[in-house]
Amino acid sequence: MKKYAADLHIHTCLSPCSDNDMTPANILNMAKLAGLDMVGITDHNSAENIKAFLEAAHDYDILVIPGMEVNTREEVHVLCYFQDMDGIMEWQEVIYKHLPPIKNNKDIFGDQLVVDFMGGVIREEERFLLSAVDLSFDEIVKQVTNLGGICIPSHIDRPHNSLIYNLGLIPEDAGICAVEISKNTLYEEVIKEIPVLKEFTVIQSSDAHSLGEILDRRTYFLLEDLTFKEFTLALKRIKGRKVILEI
Amino acid sequence: MTLKLGQIVDNLGLKVVTGTDLLDREVQGGYTSDLLSWVMAHAKEGCLWITVQNHQNIVAVASLLGLAGIIVAEGVEVEEKTREKGEKEKVCILTTEKSAYEISGLLYQMGLGK
Numbered sequence: 001m002k003k004y005a006a007d008l009h010i011h012t013c014l015s016p017c018s019d020n021d022m023t024p025a026n027i028l029n030m031a032k033l034a035g036l037d038m039v040g041i042t043d044h045n046s047a048e049n050i051k052a053f054l055e056a057a058h059d060y061d062i063l064v065i066p067g068m069e070v071n072t073r074e075e076v077h078v079l080c081y082f083q084d085m086d087g088i089m090e091w092q093e094v095i096y097k098h099l100p101p102i103k104n105n106k107d108i109f110g111d112q113l114v115v116d117f118m119g120g121v122i123r124e125e126e127r128f129l130l131s132a133v134d135l136s137f138d139e140i141v142k143q144v145t146n147l148g149g150i151c152i153p154s155h156i157d158r159p160h161n162s163l164i165y166n167l168g169l170i171p172e173d174a175g176i177c178a179v180e181i182s183k184n185t186l187y188e189e190v191i192k193e194i195p196v197l198k199e200f201t202v203i204q205s206s207d208a209h210s211l212g213e214i215l216d217r218r219t220y221f222l223l224e225d226l227t228f229k230e231f232t233l234a235l236k237r238i239k240g241r242k243v244i245l246e247i
Numbered sequence: 248m249t250l251k252l253g254q255i256v257d258n259l260g261l262k263v264v265t266g267t268d269l270l271d272r273e274v275q276g277g278y279t280s281d282l283l284s285w286v287m288a289h290a291k292e293g294c295l296w297i298t299v300q301n302h303q304n305i306v307a308v309a310s311l312l313g314l315a316g317i318i319v320a321e322g323v324e325v326e327e328k329t330r331e332k333g334e335k336e337k338v339c340i341l342t343t344e345k346s347a348y349e350i351s352g353l354l355y356q357m358g359l360g361k
Binding site (some may be wrong): 074118133137138165166167168169171172 | 282283284286300301302303304307308311326327330
């Protein structure tokens with residue numbers, strides 16, 4: 001098996017809070033410089049830029065994992081990953097049905113740019129993407145799993161929009177196998193605060209909103225080869241696949 | 248001042264979702280918040296907790312702290328899983344159409360927390 005470095009939480013120019021230069025080529029070139037083998041593209045409540053990233057990724061030896069960071073009814077942020085365009089688009093339809101019909105005010109929140117694989121702006125997304133969707137954390141995990149995807153609660157150590165902060169503890173039987181810790185902490189520190197996390201796979205990601213934030217090689221996946229299937233096996237710690245954190 | 252859960256239910260016209268057999272429980276005070284970790288850190292035993300959260304974890308938190316019960320406010324419906332948990336853990340869950348602000352004020356007026 002081989003070790004593959006990953007940063008699984010990156011926002012593109014679609015997220016209102018991100019820089020407008022978070023385009024496919026910029027992010028993938030930065031990932032290449034950082035020595036990453038795998039990136040997760042995870043905009044807030046939307047997957048409009050996934051297609052552009054999958055197209056752009058043809059020119060790189062990097063696996064792009066289609067993802068989304070959903071804001072649950074309880075205002076918990078949870079990362080949802082899918083194997084391909086079909087999966088993530090089906091999921092986007094579900095999310096859009098449960099997203100409140102509020103329009104973005106770009107003067108306050110920022111631009112929501114949908115781009116092509118060259119980074120050219122196709123349009124601006126009108127729906128305000130930062131709202132909480134009217135689906136509970138448990139419902140989201142269940143539905144993502146049913147659609148063949150996998151969920152990882154975001155920045156579980158953070159004192160806002162995190163599963164532990166908003167919901168107190170990891171819900172029983174929710175089907176969570178892995179959690180994310182934010183980039184400015186250490187595994188040992190988080191475990192000291194929240195000992196129960198020892199029972200989970202822990203990944204560390206950047207939650208990058210600007211190019212400079214994309215993480216260097218810190219979270220490694222031990223896999224047979226670089227595929228979505230193998231990625232999910234590692235999160236579940238099956239057949240020797242696993243995640244290794246290195247500083 | 249303490250009150251029985253049943254008195255509060257009658258006075259404020261609350262709907263009893265779980266724990267119809269728990270209404271003679273004594274309530275020592277009130278606590279209002281929707282951040283569960285915050286509740287875990289600050290709510291006191293015997294308190295009646297007012298929230299708009301309907302996730303199953305509210306039962307775990309109430310049970311962990313020995314709260315007198317939970318009022319799910321603002322007409323929020325209690326999830327099935329939460330209801331089942333409430334029955335199992337013997338946590339009284341009440342609901343109201345009133346806002347969290349209003350119900351907190353009414354409880355205070357009844358003498359709770361004074």
